[in-house]
Amino acid sequence: MAELRMNEKKQTNRGLRSLQWLWGEYSVVIAFIIIFIVATIMNDRFLYLDNQINILMQVSTIGIIALGMTVVMLSGGIDLSVGSVLAMVGVFSVMAMNASGSIFVGVLTALSVGALTGVINGLLVSKGKIASFIATLGMMAAARSIALYYADGGSMSGEVEGFTAISNTEIGMVDIPIIIFLALTALVYVLMQKTRFGRYVYALGSNEKAALLSAIRVDRIKIGVYTFCSLLVGVAAIIETSRLNSISSSSSGNLYELDAIAAVIIGGTRMTGGKGKVIGTFFGVLLLGVLNNMMNLLNISPHLQGLVKGLIIIIAVFFQKRD
Amino acid sequence: MAETPVLQMSGIKKSFNGNEVLHGVDLEVKKGEIHALLGENGAGKSTLMNILGGVYQPNDGEIKLSGAPIVMESPRVSQENGISFIHQELNVVTDLTVYENMFLGSEIRTRFGFLDVKEMCKQTEEVLSRLGVQIDPKTYVRDIETSYKQMIEIAKSLLHNSNMIIMDEPTTALTENEVERLFAFMRSLQASGVSIIYISHKLKEIQTVCDRYTVLRDGHLVGTGEVKGTDLSAITQQMVGKSVSTNAFYHKATKGEPVLTVKHLTSEGLFNDINFSVSKGEVVGFTGLAGDGRTELFESIFGFRKKYGGVIEVNGQPLKINHPRKAVQGGIGLVPKNRKENAIVKDLSVIENMSLSSLGHFEANGLIRSKREQKRFQEYKDQLNIKVHDPKVTIDSLSGGNQQKVVIAKWLEVDGDLIIFDNPTQGIDVGAKNEIYQHIMNLAEMGKAIIILSSEAPEILRVCDRVNIMFHGEITGKFTRDELTEEKIMEYATGSKKEAASIG
Numbered sequence: 147m148a149e150l151r152m153n154e155k156k157q158t159n160r161g162l163r164s165l166q167w168l169w170g171e172y173s174v175v176i177a178f179i180i181i182f183i184v185a186t187i188m189n190d191r192f193l194y195l196d197n198q199i200n201i202l203m204q205v206s207t208i209g210i211i212a213l214g215m216t217v218v219m220l221s222g223g224i225d226l227s228v229g230s231v232l233a234m235v236g237v238f239s240v241m242a243m244n245a246s247g248s249i250f251v252g253v254l255t256a257l258s259v260g261a262l263t264g265v266i267n268g269l270l271v272s273k274g275k276i277a278s279f280i281a282t283l284g285m286m287a288a289a290r291s292i293a294l295y296y297a298d299g300g301s302m303s304g305e306v307e308g309f310t311a312i313s314n315t316e317i318g319m320v321d322i323p324i325i326i327f328l329a330l331t332a333l334v335y336v337l338m339q340k341t342r343f344g345r346y347v348y349a350l351g352s353n354e355k356a357a358l359l360s361a362i363r364v365d366r367i368k369i370g371v372y373t374f375c376s377l378l379v380g381v382a383a384i385i386e387t388s389r390l391n392s393i394s395s396s397s398s399g400n401l402y403e404l405d406a407i408a409a410v411i412i413g414g415t416r417m418t419g420g421k422g423k424v425i426g427t428f429f430g431v432l433l434l435g436v437l438n439n440m441m442n443l444l445n446i447s448p449h450l451q452g453l454v455k456g457l458i459i460i461i462a463v464f465f466q467k468r469d
Numbered sequence: 470m471a472e473t474p475v476l477q478m479s480g481i482k483k484s485f486n487g488n489e490v491l492h493g494v495d496l497e498v499k500k501g502e503i504h505a506l507l508g509e510n511g512a513g514k515s516t517l518m519n520i521l522g523g524v525y526q527p528n529d530g531e532i533k534l535s536g537a538p539i540v541m542e543s544p545r546v547s548q549e550n551g552i553s554f555i556h557q558e559l560n561v562v563t564d565l566t567v568y569e570n571m572f573l574g575s576e577i578r579t580r581f582g583f584l585d586v587k588e589m590c591k592q593t594e595e596v597l598s599r600l601g602v603q604i605d606p607k608t609y610v611r612d613i614e615t616s617y618k619q620m621i622e623i624a625k626s627l628l629h630n631s632n633m634i635i636m637d638e639p640t641t642a643l644t645e646n647e648v649e650r651l652f653a654f655m656r657s658l659q660a661s662g663v664s665i666i667y668i669s670h671k672l673k674e675i676q677t678v679c680d681r682y683t684v685l686r687d688g689h690l691v692g693t694g695e696v697k698g699t700d701l702s703a704i705t706q707q708m709v710g711k712s713v714s715t716n717a718f719y720h721k722a723t724k725g726e727p728v729l730t731v732k733h734l735t736s737e738g739l740f741n742d743i744n745f746s747v748s749k750g751e752v753v754g755f756t757g758l759a760g761d762g763r764t765e766l767f768e769s770i771f772g773f774r775k776k777y778g779g780v781i782e783v784n785g786q787p788l789k790i791n792h793p794r795k796a797v798q799g800g801i802g803l804v805p806k807n808r809k810e811n812a813i814v815k816d817l818s819v820i821e822n823m824s825l826s827s828l829g830h831f832e833a834n835g836l837i838r839s840k841r842e843q844k845r846f847q848e849y850k851d852q853l854n855i856k857v858h859d860p861k862v863t864i865d866s867l868s869g870g871n872q873q874k875v876v877i878a879k880w881l882e883v884d885g886d887l888i889i890f891d892n893p894t895q896g897i898d899v900g901a902k903n904e905i906y907q908h909i910m911n912l913a914e915m916g917k918a919i920i921i922l923s924s925e926a927p928e929i930l931r932v933c934d935r936v937n938i939m940f941h942g943e944i945t946g947k948f949t950r951d952e953l954t955e956e957k958i959m960e961y962a963t964g965s966k967k968e969a970a971s972i973g
Contacts, residue, residue: 349817353816355810356811360814361883362826
């Protein structure tokens with residue numbers, strides 16, 4: 147009898163511990179579900195399929211950038227330049243497309259300018275041994291300035307027919323940017339969990355010296371990390387530009403770095419690197435999207451939305467398991 | 470009537486997450502005695518001391534100071550009752566000066582509320598000179614040697630007029646001379662009525678300096694008594710629960726081709742004109758005091774440090790090693806010292822730490838196959854007797870000895886010709902230590918060349934074929950195993966003797 151009670155006690159203990167584990171590992175998913183339920187109760191339009199798709203569409207750009215940011219932050223760095231680079235890439239790709247008359251050239255320009263910017267960030271951090279916060283802060287200012295200069299401070303519009311189709315076509319009911327976002331999420335997940343590169347990024351973020359003494363080419367991994375992030379910014383820039391067939395050198399991408407970092411942090415990635423999950427970031431992005439959508443549906447003043455968002459970020463991180 | 474002990478801990482029980490780690494432990498310390506607290510890693514020593522220090526609260530049991538029951542609610546209560554805890558990890562702030570560290574949190578202020586720098590410096594100097602250390606109190610801690618940092622920690626506890634000091638492996642970072650000084654100092658503290666609880670794995674130290682001992686094993690009290698008249702091997706037996714031989718592990722090696730030959734290796738200020746060679750199946754030791762440059766020498770050979778001159782030949786071919794990857798490609802592996810900082814990636818699992826340097830072995834179509842990793846780990850787990858219930862947990866949940874075995878498995882998987890071990894048994898308990906030596910000998914028998922860096926002479930004597938002794942960045946003596954004694958090592962390591970001719 148006593149033994150039975152012991153067993154029961156053990157089992158509740160185990161139950162409690164596995165609940166703790168679930169909360170520790172996936173608190174963002176739970177938070178997402180709570181907010182989702184709240185939004186459903188607050189407004190019956192929230193659950194409509196077109197609204198759900200609308201949410202996904204709105205988060206796709208930030209979502210793609212946040213995926214790249216996750217990789218950078220797992221390596222122990224940060225990339226503040228993503229918003230400005232998005233504007234710069236957009237300006238260059240529209241210029242190249244208009245000059246050549248080819249969408250393909252535009253897309254190619256976006257991807258290569260993005261990647262190149264990332265290589266520079268990576269070189270500054272790895273070979274130049276500049277703290278990533280500082281190096282990318284510099285890039286943030288420089289890229290915005292270049293965008294403003296070439297667009298003369300204004301917007302730049304595409305002159306090639308069919309370019310808007312990229313962001314404004316649906317396959318079934320789902321828009322292409324959503325498909326790209328979902329596909330990239332899967333890709334980055336595999337990259338981080340199943341490849342050598344991903345394993346090295348985690349190792350580097352957790353203990354750089356041990357990684358180096360394990361014969362990992364730490365510098366190359368760092369360059370790879372920033373290049374990959376900026377490449378994804380290039381993809382996001384194409385989507386952003388194609389949506390309205392124009393890019394604004396002054397306002398496009400403003401504060402995107404903060405939204406992306408917020409999504410990564412809400413998703414449970416550790417600020418100093420080495421620990422975190424791509425799936426966490428995915429739900430972090432969705433959480434921010436649902437929150438925005440809910441506030442719009444409830445007609446909350448746009449001036450107050452920042453406050454709510456800020457509170458949610460702080461609350462989410464406060465309840466996360468910390469070490 | 471017997472004197473009341475200054476400290477009585479009785480029936481102390483402590484559980485973490487439902488697992489009881491202390492099952493009713495007693496500890497008695499008399500006034501003015503040096504009491505050794507012994508046990509393997511995980512025996513519960515630290516938990517017990519953390520309870521005494523007010524860091525943890527016991528689930529059951531009682532603490533009495535000089536006969537009066539007391540509840541150690543917080544570290545502050547413990548400190549106010551004159552108990553100082555000197556942790557194994559140094560708690561000094563390197564960007565502050567010596568005196569600032571000494572008075573951190575208890576600064577002396579003038580009448581006007583400003584810091585009284587003069588007074589603090591004066592007291593710092595006094596305390597340090599009692600310890601036999603001459604340092605300017607205004608030196609930045611980052612600029613002084615590790616062993617002095619330890620002295621600062623000890624000096625700090627003196628400032629607080631403690632009547633009981635807990636020292637957790639204080640000699641790990643000290644040279645032999647400094648250990649002597651520390652011991653002399655402990656004896657003078659003892660004479661002035663201070664009690665010391667001394668935690669260490671080094672039984673020789675226990676024999677030299679301690680009066681009584683208490684042994685814990687798996688959270689139980691297994692033995693206590695006078696050190697004098699107790700056989701060391703009996704204590705060891707109590708610690709590990711079985712008899713462990715302290716004999717040499719040495720087997721005569723069948724020497725093969727030279728694997729690594731180093732000629733005129735020099736790095737400004739670190740080491741100078743180093744020449745040696747290591748062959749297959751050989752175990753070569755490098756020893757000396759702290760600051761002898763051996764770690765820097767092998768970090769250079771492994772490509773972690775790049776600024777050096779001279780020639781490194783691997784398997785007869787000169788090799789320019791400017792990155793650890795080059796060294797690994799040449800067949801060299803390094804098990805570094807300070808495992809936590811240099812060897813393990815604490816957020817990765819046990820398996821992932823094992824495979825980190827050889828992920829190519831587990832890939833198919835560019836993707837890592839975790840099944841293959843698991844299978845291979847299982848082999849190493851059996852071969853090296855790694856104790857882990859679930860290899861998917863992060864590596865920091867393992868004991869020091871088992872972590873070290875995982876690091877060894879990592880280099881076995883790389884399968885090079887030479888493995889360098891820097892201080893391989895640092896922070897590892899007696900039982901696991903012997904296992905590590907055994908594995909090293911097995912590796913040599915498999916035909917690998919082995920280099921062992923250690924400052925512990927007995928360790929060197931137990932496994933090495935040949936020994937190089939270093940002093941101030943130079944090799945001062947080269948000996949074969951038969952010629953070597955601990956006394957000889959000391960003579961050459963302190964620079965009092967030097968051999969001009971370099972052999973082999």
